[in-house]
Amino acid sequence: MSTTNYIGKPTSRVDGPAKVTGAATYAAEFQVPNLAYGWVVSSAIAKGRITKVHSEEVLAIPGVLEVFSHENVPSLAWFDRNYKDDVAPGGSPFRPLHEDKIQFNQQPIALVVAETLELARYASSVLRIDYEEEKHETDIEAKRDEGFEPGNGKSGWMPPPPPRGNPDKAWEEAEHRLEHEYVHGAQHHNPMEMFGATVEWRGDKKLTVYDKTQGVVNVQNYLTKIFGLSKDDCRVINHYMGGGFGSGLRPQYSVFLAVLASLELKRSVRVTLTRQQMFSFGHRPHTLQYVKLGTNPDGTLAALQHHALHETSQFEEYTENVVNWSGMLYQCENVKLGYQLAKLDVFTPQDMRAPGAATGSFALEVAMDEMAAAAGIDPIDFRIRNYAEEDQNAGKPFSSKRLRDCYHQGAAKFGWDQRNPQPRSMRKGNRLVGYGMAGGVWDATQKKAAAKATLTADGQLLVSSATADIGTGTYTIMTQIAAETLGLPLEAVTFKLGDTDMPEAPVQGGSWTAASVGSAVKSVCEAIGEKLLKLAQKMEGSPLKGASPDEVEFVNGQIRLRQDPDNAVVIRDVLQASGETKLETDSSATPNMLKQGTHSMHSHNAVFVEVEVDEEFGTVHVTRVLNAVAAGRILNPKTARSQVLGSIVWGISMALMEETIMDHQFGRYMNHNYSEYHIPVQADIHDIEVLFVEEEDDVVNPLGVKGVGEIGLLGVAAAITNAVYHATGKRVRDLPIYLDKLL
Template sequence: MSPQPQAAVGAPLSRVDGRLKVTGQAKYAADHEPEGVVHAVVVDSRVARGRITSIDTRAADAQPGVLKVIHHRNAPTLPYGPNPGSLNLPGARLRVFQDDEVHFHGQPVAVVVATTLEAAQHAATLVKIEYDAELSVTDLTDAPAPGQPVTYARGDAETALQSAAVGMEMTYRPARNHHNAMELHATVAQWDGDRLTLWDKTQWVQSPRAEIAANFGIPPENIRVVSPFVGGAFGNSARAWPHITVAVLAARETKRPVKLVLARKQLYSGVGYRPGYEYRIRLGSDRNGRLTAMAHDLRGETSRYETFSERGVLSPGQMLYTTPHVSQTYRTVPLDVNTPTPMRGPGYSTAAFAVESAMDELAHELGIDPIELRQRNEPENDQASGRPFSTRRLRECYTTGAREFGWNRRNPKPRSTRDGDWLIGTGMATALYDTLRFPGQARVRLDADGTALVESATSDMGPGTYTSMTQVAADALGLAVRNVTFRLGDTDLPPAPIHGGSLTMASVGSTVQDGCDKLRQQAITLAVGDEGSPLYGASTDDIVVRGGRLHMKDDPARGETYRQLLARNDRESLEALGSYTPGQSRSSMYAYGAVFAEVAVDARLGLVRVRRMLGVFDAGRIISPKLADSQAIGAMVGGIGTALLEHTVTDHRDGRIVNANLADYLVPVNADVRDLRAIYVDGRDDEADPIGVKGLGEVVLVGVAPAVANAVFHATGRRVRDLPITAESLL
């Protein structure tokens, strides 16, 4: 089969769904209004641990429009069977309204269903609940970590640390972060006999289907989940949270379609978050900065009822730099909190803050340039697995970034550069994220009018799945982008993996490529076997398709259009099912990057401003440069938030989150964002997947916070090891 001309892939196209979004035509979960829909409002617990002793719903029941108040004393018993489609965390997922036990502040303990949202909201304030509160523990720093830790070791780190020419010990504490996407979590549930339709905010339509099937004991095929648009998620819609079960239960009990939208405040307890950590590093090196040993001791928060851990938090310490002796101990600390969940760059961003800050501290201690230190410790292969790298252009990221950022103009001495009252500093950090790929399918149909429909049950929470898949399909079919439609976000479509972990482009993109290749080959085979075709008798390997026209590769005048071919053969359409199953790889596959930041710190007030930032990334083939820039710039903004602003504050007396709103939980705004730029080094990774991509959405965030932290040290001479870096920590 001849390679297809590439016209759409690599072009900086605007989002194909952009007009729908900016004109308000895109329908998100809460926009769905089935006939007769009523509204549900969740009542949250006001203690972090204990039992419910009484529930008085009389005042709520008496309100006009209230249909029912459901709680553990009147809710039916649900089977809550095993859910193989969930994240499969150790422990037992929260079982709503099944007993009187309270596990965390903000746990759903009742739901009010009413004919209007206002009636439900008011009635929810009238539900009176009393508790037998128990002593709760919500502070990571004060809690023990029982059980066996996850460990890793190679060599003898303790002995090597004792004999190292240079030894350092540091503890880093990145704070808990919440996702705070624009769209609130929402579910609309409608029963039709024993069949259920859910319009839900989700990154994986199979997840709520599997969860509800398990919780209610009904066949998954009886549940349809629809989620064509997601207004941001960053990981917190990757699993089905308890409010979905609440909505389904309320719809079944009231025999009405039910809409449940969590309030902004409820997102801080109703869904997960990036857990806080304590990350202690001990490192040893020789006088030339070559690492001899590193010991990593981590403590991360989790809930008591489930154990959440992050595999990625260990990877950078194992394989990012040449280190003969490594030890790791990772303990999860059970607290009276709701369960954490992956957040953009899960694990890797936490580890990068610690590891990349430690490397910067070592560079300062030895008087070595931070880039040179990393170059001296660049490995030849993955020391954790022993495998060669599929591609690793990290040295190119360093050199390109240094040149474009103007690193050579940097005075290495901290607190040496000023601009009036502002102290100026520059810093850099390495980023990495593993290349994940999962099986999936895509259905492709070419209609007689020369247009194509491609379908897969993936999602789009913002990276531009609609657009990038359309680009892949357009080139594989030889069609203009405007003649291809991509559908997603529906369990009625061919199955796809979770939309997260930077795996969608590699996984779903490969299924789209496969399906479109199969369909194009069908059309070519039909043409060469058709005596009425100008291509009759030609070799299928000599034919390409461009602009909807099949023609000889070396003789473009000899050919015909899809429309002509299908019309002559009385075919209304051609169809194909694409699939992709990743094989076992003998290589270590990661995306990489180098992030550079310049900050200004007010010498008197300690205020930090990021003046400019550059990221240089080795992410394989870039399908859509415009979407890639959107991902990179958005991640830089998010990383600035992690570094300087974002911090979930808990009142440890009762487990209440005191800044559960966008006024007090600070995120970057336009005034915080200035000169942000991304560069992508050339090269594709054909070992990773058929379309040569490595994943981009996570790696672009991973190095941002440590780059900012390192720049703050360079500006001020003060090393801050806790995130976020606040004015108080610099005064």
């Protein structure tokens, strides 16, 4: 309908001013009347049971309102073990304060509520709790022989496809062979904003819940089922989020405890977790991977086998698509993929940016680099020789795939031709220089989503959807889509999100928000446009009489004929002439399965890295990174680039720094703070370049977008690992690459 070109332009964030001036309000910042404060008490043991909570001593402190624990929490509607939130894995979800059983270290076992935050914190520190401790197991190495295959039906999980060909025989007969194990430890999300919830008591079990979440609808569904509330009585709001990375996909125990306390005390309550408690739920799981590759004499893959074993909790079967990518990224006729879980006494792991793919691609892409070296083939040439023209897992063509262009354009811009393939052959002073590369693939998904649009007589458009913006730029790209669809200036459009009173949208994750909510915004604005056209055709002397929607365009605040742009009416005049004060409508967008069901839909990338390794100290410096990404239509190069930059920084962190250290004697993460859980600082980050490869795709969704939040992470850790090998001649297969592994 529109030719006004906002989509594809590098537009600054419309929510930026609110964030940098402090006008943006986060979940634990809302000021509500009669507010009490809750402080969570965490378990000091990893497994066992609570024998006594000495709450009477704390309740004697003036200003302490209540101590909630399993000893006094009332029976709740959700105490059916089959209840799950909307994105829960299989099994029985953790139920805070339900019983005396301790299932993991730092488990929330009590909530102290007081008139002030300081008093609640002090009171929690003097609360005595007696335990009966049991032997725990938190080491996946001890579970190597106890892995089991998860059942079907786990949220978001696709079982690996059955083997194809004869991978064992093909590997035995291969010209070049390798088999290695690849390992990375647990990693925690660590967003800047800690989890917290402010619950406003509005009387008679009516609540407004301000929660840190990537999906207000998911939290509302969770709370209403647990506490037996109606949706009208439980409004959930999240307008801004200080980082999530997947940690906010599931409702965390902070919101449960805040709502519990509010309902019992009949007043407003706030619960905020500490940085240490941010390590008490959800993490990228500690994973062991085993890869076997074999090649034919011409350098094509003869056999590929990939097996993964990762941890889950005792009460849920958290699953990731770790190995599936290996069956689709490269052409190979003999493939066997395996995936197993091991139950440990830890909290259930949780989706973390590019869950499964970030894990699996590390192992596969390092193994591919090793095989290229063994076969004496350039790593890029090796990948191109094994380029997959269709998804062999599904037996379907790709809706679009420009990975070959990512290789070529990325290599040219990076200067890959300057690479001497011999390890330890390139130097800068006392530093060894290495070049490495790797690639990645991620799903391009569309979910059902809805939006509402209201156009007022003064030409202002308000569009809303109960989606989220966790820093991805949702506010901005939805404003761009709406403005372009109706031909309005950006300043005339306001997009609102993060409220369950708005039309329903999925959780923000999986890189599907742009495709899902964007399609809904486009649809609802087109519906407003059709209403406008009908009103315009009723105007006296209208030049648009008899014109169909396909024959007009919305541009520069006007509706005009495509073939005769001089015949136009001003949008603002249409409403004023009609006597209508506003036009309003709702619309939803769903995947077109007739088109999508016949194709495999994915984004792709190729990462190129330069490292410098100090020969004497073993310190690794990532001096250059170039990430070439093919992700369909790029709605906003500025915010999209920002997404990929963040992914690259995280990839550097994953390769060189990030690991949560478990002390198995206590079953407790020991570096549960920002000072000892290492993440990059500015001095660690140098030149980063993002290259978007042009890609058109009319299958994935009406906008042709694929999302960039997760694809940008893939390949980064592997490319760094490969560059370190090229620089030093030492192959590291367990992350992170600490300097002692290179000395």
